[in-house]
Amino acid sequence: MNIDSIKNGIVLDHIQAKKGMEIYNTLNLGELDCSVAIITNARSKKMGRKDIIKIDKNIDLDLDILGYIDPNITINIIKNDIRTQKYHLKLPQEIVGIIKCKNPRCITSIEPELKQTFILTNEKEKTYRCKYCETLKED
Amino acid sequence: MKNLIDIKDLSTQEIQELIEVAKDIMQHPQNYVEKCKHKKLATLFFEPSTRTRLSFEAAMMELGGNVIGFSSASSSSTAKGESVSDTIRTIGCYSDIIAMRHPKEGAPLVASIKSTVPIINAGDGGHNHPTQTLTDLLTISCEKQRLNNLTIGLCGDLKFGRTVHSLITAMSRYENIKFILISPEELKIPEYVKKEILEKHQIQYIETTSLEEHMKDLDILYMTRVQKERFFNEEDYVRLKDYYILNNSKLTTAKQDLCIMHPLPRVNEISTEVDDDPRAKYFNQVRYGKYIRMALILKMLEIK
Numbered sequence: 122m123n124i125d126s127i128k129n130g131i132v133l134d135h136i137q138a139k140k141g142m143e144i145y146n147t148l149n150l151g152e153l154d155c156s157v158a159i160i161t162n163a164r165s166k167k168m169g170r171k172d173i174i175k176i177d178k179n180i181d182l183d184l185d186i187l188g189y190i191d192p193n194i195t196i197n198i199i200k201n202d203i204r205t206q207k208y209h210l211k212l213p214q215e216i217v218g219i220i221k222c223k224n225p226r227c228i229t230s231i232e233p234e235l236k237q238t239f240i241l242t243n244e245k246e247k248t249y250r251c252k253y254c255e256t257l258k259e260d
Numbered sequence: 261m262k263n264l265i266d267i268k269d270l271s272t273q274e275i276q277e278l279i280e281v282a283k284d285i286m287q288h289p290q291n292y293v294e295k296c297k298h299k300k301l302a303t304l305f306f307e308p309s310t311r312t313r314l315s316f317e318a319a320m321m322e323l324g325g326n327v328i329g330f331s332s333a334s335s336s337s338t339a340k341g342e343s344v345s346d347t348i349r350t351i352g353c354y355s356d357i358i359a360m361r362h363p364k365e366g367a368p369l370v371a372s373i374k375s376t377v378p379i380i381n382a383g384d385g386g387h388n389h390p391t392q393t394l395t396d397l398l399t400i401s402c403e404k405q406r407l408n409n410l411t412i413g414l415c416g417d418l419k420f421g422r423t424v425h426s427l428i429t430a431m432s433r434y435e436n437i438k439f440i441l442i443s444p445e446e447l448k449i450p451e452y453v454k455k456e457i458l459e460k461h462q463i464q465y466i467e468t469t470s471l472e473e474h475m476k477d478l479d480i481l482y483m484t485r486v487q488k489e490r491f492f493n494e495e496d497y498v499r500l501k502d503y504y505i506l507n508n509s510k511l512t513t514a515k516q517d518l519c520i521m522h523p524l525p526r527v528n529e530i531s532t533e534v535d536d537d538p539r540a541k542y543f544n545q546v547r548y549g550k551y552i553r554m555a556l557i558l559k560m561l562e563i564k
Contacts, residue, residue, distance in 0.1 A: 226385045228366040232343055235370060243456070253366025254387055257452065 130155075131182065132197040133174040138162055140191050141172030147186055147219075153178065185213035214241050216249060220258055227254040263372040263379045264556065267390040267426050272433050274559075278394060279401050281555035282548070289322070292554065295563050296325030302355035303329035304347070305382070307363040311524060311546070312382050312391070316359045319553035328355060333363075345374045352376040357560055359391075378560040386420050391556065392523050393426040395549035396482070402548060403519045403541050404479060408435040411477050415442040415504055416484035416529055418449040423523045424484060425453055432461040439465040440474045444503045446496070447486070471504050476513040481506070483522045483529050483542075507531040514539070521545055 136144060141159045144150075150157045155178040165171040179198065187194055188210040198206040216239045222229050229235050229251070238252040249258040264270065270278075285292050301320040305313050308331060317327045344362065348371040351358060358375065360368050361382040368381035368388075383389040401407055412431065414424050418441055428449075431437050439458070441449050448467060458465050468474065475481075486501045505528055506520070522530060522542040534540050558564075 224365065226363070226365045226387075228344065228362070228364040228370050228384075231364060232345065232367075232370060234343070234345070251366070253369055254385075255365075 126202070127175055127177050127199050128202055130178050130199050131176045131180065132199060133176075133187070134171070134195040134197060135165070135168060136172035136174065136194050137191050138168070138170040138172055141174055144172075144174060144187065144190055147190065148183065150174070150176065153180065184210060185216060186219060188213045189216050189219065212241055212244060212247060215239070215252075220249070222251040222254065222256055223259055224251065224254050224256040227251060227256060229253055262560075263368075263375075263381075264390050264560070265369050265372055265379070265381045266388050267393045267430050269390070270394075275394070275397060275430070278552060278555045278559060279398050281558060282398050282551040283402070285551050285554050292323055292558075294324040295558060296320060296323035296561065299323075299325040299357070299561060300355045301325055301327050301329075301557065302351045302358045303327060303331075303382070304351060304358060304360045304362075305329065305331045306333040306367070307361050307383075308332050309361055309383065312361065312389075313359075315546070315549045316380075316382065316391075316553055319550050319557060322550070323554055323557060325557075344370050348375045348379070357557060380556065380560065383422075386422050389422050389426060391549070391553055392423050393430050394552045394556065395545060396423070396427050396521065396523070397430060398548045398552045399521060399541060399545045400480060400519065403544070404517075407431070408437065410434075410436075410479045411438045411440065411474075413440040413442055413474060413478040413481045414449075414484070415471055415481065415506075417447045417486045417500075418443040418484075419447040420487060421484045424449070424482070427482065428453060428463075429457055432457050432463050437463055439463065440478065441465055441467045442469070442471050442474075442504070443467075444469060444500055446500060447503075471506065472510055472513070475510065476515070478514065478518055480519045480521060481514070483520065483526070485522075485525065485527055485529055502528050504529055505531055506534055508533050508537065511537065511539070 141161050145159055158175040160173040162170050163173055192210050192212045194210050196208050197204050217236050220239050221237050229237055239249040239258055240252050242248050242250045303313050303316050313331060320327050344367050352375050355377060357378045359380040359382045360371055362384050365385040365387035368379055368384050372379040381388055381390055418424050483506055488497050518539045520540045524542055524546060
């Protein structure tokens with residue numbers, strides 16, 4: 122199966138297999154006015170299977186959201202057919218507006234303008250807690 | 261210090277300073293009677309709590325200050341649908357400092373972000389109650405003359421009991437502290453408290469369902485009430501509420517200088533016969549609560 126290489130754009134590589142669609146939907150990539158290719162279950166020496174997303178345009182990506190969904194993703198920036206930048210993600214210190222606190226006693230359940238915010242409290246165990254009530258994020 | 265939301269907001273040095281000021285107030289109350297003259301404390305109690313609210317109000321009055329506020333959400337603009345943020349911004353125009361209790365966890369943090377005056381968390385649901393912890397620390401310091409080298413028994417609701425979690429957090433900073441965690445299986449201390457506080461700070465602890473088993477080893481016995489409002493299920497509450505009742509016979513093996521504490525109010529968990537035992541310190545604890553709140557108000561208003 123062949124997918125054309127891109128001239129100017131972004132390649133999200135080493136996405137955990139089956140997570141490609143989640144990233145596509147969360148980042149609203151379907152609303153872009155350029156080609157976007159999702160390759161799922163591609164063979165990978167390092168990972169066995171992986172997903173890849175190719176975006177045919179250089180756009181601003183929300184790295185915090187990406188890092189939260191899958192901190193092992195590699196981001197490649199392509200300019201004039203050449204990879205000009207490659208960088209790895211890490212778990213964001215703070216996640217805003219993505220996860221909803223499940224604690225019915227949390228202030229976020231009644232305060233309408235409050236943004237749902239989770240803080241990284243244990244990097245080793247990837248633990249996030251609600252900024253307000255400290256409830257653990259549920260998987 | 262701008263706000264006190266969580267006991268972790270205070271360093272051990274700041275806690276020590278507060279304890280020293282509180283002890284000085286106890287010894288020389290006349291030196292403090294006008295310290296807060298012309299200052300106003302607002303007590304915003306979105307959930308009823310006679311004890312904590314009156315403790316704050318008595319503290320401010322003994323410092324010569326004034327008190328405004330409300331004692332339930334129904335008598336505030338919240339009943340009209342006002343947000344916590346708006347209420348706080350409004351009350352900040354009338355007062356110099358705010359003590360706030362709210363049933364929603366995290367509400368005082370939201371308030372502190374929006375407030376122009378210092379915020380003291382006077383309890384947010386089952387989450388934090390830092391002035392109770394300061395009260396407990398002053399009690400231990402006065403009754404045991406130390407905050408280190410102690411074996412502390414915590415008994416009752418260790419799952420939902422916020423005072424217990426905060427006390428463990430605060431005491432884990434001192435040397436040679438050992439906890440005996442006494443609770444029914446259903447109300448055991450949460451895993452995250454064990455992992456993120458006790459094990460992280462290499463604090464020794466034993467979990468048991470027996471109140472008597474380690475009684476002889478205890479320097480402090482901290483009893484707690486099983487709180488009805490923390491349960492979604494009435495049946496569970498009824499089954500667990502009388503699981504532990506401390507009485508004179510259970511104290512026969514206890515040390516002569518044991519310090520028995522309780523954040524109060526109690527229901528059945530300490531028999532009234534224990535009240536006459538000199539080791540019962542829970543009413544002294546109430547008094548200490550007022551003094552530590554006086555010290556805290558002075559510190560937050562930056563009054564020397």
